[in-house]
Amino acid sequence: MTITRQPEWNAKEAAALIAPIVASESGPVLLCLQAVQAYYGHVYSDAIALIADACNVSRADVHGVFTFYADLRETPPPAVPVRLCAAEACQAVGARTLKAEWSAACEASPELATLTGVDEPIFCLGNCALGPAAMVDGELIGRADVARLCQAIDAAQAQERPL
Amino acid sequence: MSIWFVPRDAAARSMGADAVAAALIDRGETVVRNGSRGMLWMEPLIERAETRDGGRVGWSNMTAVQIEQTLPSEDSEHYVGPVEEIDYLARQNRWIYERVGVTDPLDPEDYVRHGGLAGLKNALAVSGDAVVDIITTSGLRGRGGAGFPAGIKWRTVAEQSAQPHAGESRDATPHKYICVNADEGDSGTFADRMLMEGDPFCLLEGMTIAAHAVGADRGLVYLRSEYPDAIATLQAAIDIARERHWLGDDILGSKVAFDVEIRVGAGSYVCGEETAMLESLEGRRGMVRAKPPLPAIKGLFGTPTVINNVLTIASVPSILARGAETYAALGQERSLGTQVFQLAGNIAQGGIVETAFGITARALVADFGGGTRSGKPIRAVQLGGPLGAYLPDDKLDVAMTYEALAAAGGMIGHGGIVVFDETVNMADQARFAMDFCVEESCGKCTPCRIGAVRGVETLDKIRAGQDVEGNTALLRDLCDVMTQGSLCAMGGLTPNPVLSAINQFPEDFQSPVIATG
Incomplete structure (x- = not known):
């Protein structure tokens, strides 16, 4: 089950999305990529050439920026992204165990894996006194365990709204 | 009611x-x-x-x-x-954090009622030069980790003339920028986030004072994408501040014109390094720049730029309000004023402790923190984020100042303290430090880009028990190359956690462990 929340690619629409950024900002490439991703959920490959033309830089330049930043993705995000903090403060309170337990839960349930995506580690969510920290669909979870993650996923799904 | x-x-x-x-x-x-x-x-x-x-x-x-x-x-x-x-x-001395937790962060009247804008009013009553003098007198040093004196940085920018963006015609509008580094990527730190969520007007007021001091007209806050609440709260505060003429063309009726925008990061740790942050703000890959030129002379888009951490800038309003001498009376040696320590990891009472520099790590971890959350003995404490050294429990009596920590082989960094109990395996932590550098290196310097990969491989051999002595020697040599041969702290300081783990906890490197990553 894949819930598509983001609109389909439309070059004209995308060009209109980035035009005001290019007009008003110095060094607009990253801002354009972020704007495209915010709207479409990921950066369609067509966007690279579009942004390159609009910003008067090479496609290689835009591609280089795109591939540098971990946030920028080339595929649609899962319906309810789950990110587990993998940094030291959370390691000190069982982040490695939580990751193993979460991976096992996803292996046991392909639906859960598809819904939440394979966890891409994230380094620090700024909740270092209440670890292990996790982010479920953009919501921060403190003292996370598998049960709390599942609760948060249910809550996020209950809030899912059609476009 | x-x-x-x-x-x-x-x-x-x-x-x-x-x-x-x-x-x-x-x-x-x-x-x-x-x-x-x-x-x-x-x-x-x-x-x-x-x-x-x-x-x-x-x-x-x-x-x-x-x-x-x-x-x-x-x-x-x-x-x-x-x-x-x-x-x-x-028992704390709340200075930067005086309003955090007390006020409604987005109520401007609450802000003023609790002392907000007093610093800005005092600053606007005197010249920019006089404000720079006040900051210099206060002894305020950069809270991002390097501890560079804020007054000297501000003086350098104040002495430059504003410049058009690089590549623009000479007649284009000249600018100077105040760039706030809110890319708080160090594990174990959250003070920037809590300040932006708990007292965002304080950051804006500090930026405005800095702008008046150095003659800057534009402000940017480079805020990491992992902090959606901070982004929303700060943006709401900016909107309110504009309505109230706390930002804009005629700030509080003065001739000072200054506005602030947020730039959201994109998930890169190295962009917390100031020159990589500038590259990212200019829309490029976050590759570290060589210095000189200093950002204070040629910074964002080639213009003179003040780059300060959130806590540095947030210290400014209260220094202007309460007086530089009062501030400088706190702390020890050349570490003056207060530091916002953050107790994190396996700690019973984690959170924010703002107090004068000079408190010992043990007082923070034991007296404030109450020991580990698990109740087991403390084995190691990492000070200053992922690039800081691990200290064993018996070295925690060190005073938390820039000078004392440097002498002890540690660093204060952004004030984060991460506690580990006896279940930690320090060879795992050393491997993680190298692995983190593999993930986050910008790739500019070979010792960092390739060295970190080799570091992980070598640590895996050590952890598997292969020629432990020879591979440890190789790892030390590699760390030396990384330290000496990297432009920024990413490659230059990654050896800190690795070597401290080997030196302080050698027993963890002697017996083969099951690879866990």
Whole structure:
């Protein structure tokens, strides 16, 4: 089950999305990529050439920026992204165990894996006194365990709204 | 009728504060969403007062279910009494954090009633040069980690003339920038986030004072994408500040014109390094720049740029309000004023401790922190983020100042303290440090880009028991190359956690372990 929340690619629409950024900002490439991703959920490959033309830089330049930043993705995000903090403060309170337990839960349930995506580690969510920290669909979870993650996923799904 | 305070801070929300607030509202109660007091093990910590500025009593670890059953009373086991008398808070010296947890972060009148804008008014009453002198006198040093004196940086920018963006015609509008580094990527640090969520006007006021001091017209806050609450709160504060002429063309009726925008990061740790941050702000890959030229002379888009950490800038309003001498009277040696320490990891009482420099690591971890959360003995403490050294329990009597920590082979960094109990395997931690560098290296310097990969491989051999002595020697050599041959702290300081783990905890490198990554 894949819930598509983001609109389909439309070059004209995308060009209109980035035009005001290019007009008003110095060094607009990253801002354009972020704007495209915010709207479409990921950066369609067509966007690279579009942004390159609009910003008067090479496609290689835009591609280089795109591939540098971990946030920028080339595929649609899962319906309810789950990110587990993998940094030291959370390691000190069982982040490695939580990751193993979460991976096992996803292996046991392909639906859960598809819904939440394979966890891409994230380094620090700024909740270092209440670890292990996790982010479920953009919501921060403190003292996370598998049960709390599942609760948060249910809550996020209950809030899912059609476009 | 009582007023209830329920924090809107992300840490409190991560423990269910929103549901608690909703449950109180459902009961017909008046709720103010304040910042967090920074006693994070108590969150959600809710407070009750009879008037808006009246004394408050609190209840810790509240849940919505409890509120639905009954309003909390003084008989409850969650009752913590008058909040400001709690030892953890009462023993602090809140300077930067004076309003965090007290006020509604987005209520401008609350801000002014609790001393907001006093610093800016004092600054606008004197020349920019005089403001730079005040900051220099205060001894304020950069809180991002390097500890560079803020006054000297500001003086350098003030002495430059504003410049058009690089590549623009000479007639284009000249600018100077105030860039705030809010890319708080160090694990174990959250003070920037809590300040932006708990008192965002303080950051804006500090930036405006800096702009007046150096003659800057534009401000940018480079804020990491992992902090959605901070982004939303700061943006709301910017909108309010513009309406009130706290930002804009005629700030508080003066001739100072300055505006602030947020730039959201894109998930790159190295962009917390100031020159990589400039590259990212210019829309490029976050590749570190060689210095010189200093950003103060040729910074963002080639213009003179002040780059300061959130806590550095947030220190400024209170220095202007209360006086540089008062500030400089705190602290020791050349570490003056207060530092916002953050207790994190396996700690019973984690949170924010703002106090004068010079407190020992042990006082922070044991007296404030109450030891480990697990109740097991402390084995290691990492000071100063992922690039800081690991110290064993018996080295924690070091004073938390830039100088004393440097002498002890550590660093204060951004003030983060991550505690590990006896279950930690230090070879795993050393491997993680190298692996983190593999993930986050910008790739400019070969010792960092390739060295980190080789570091992981070598540590894996050591952990598997292959020629431990020879590979350890190789690893030390590699660390030396990384330290000497990298432009920035990413490659230059990654050896800190690795070597400290080997030197302080050699037993963890002697016996083969099961690879866990």
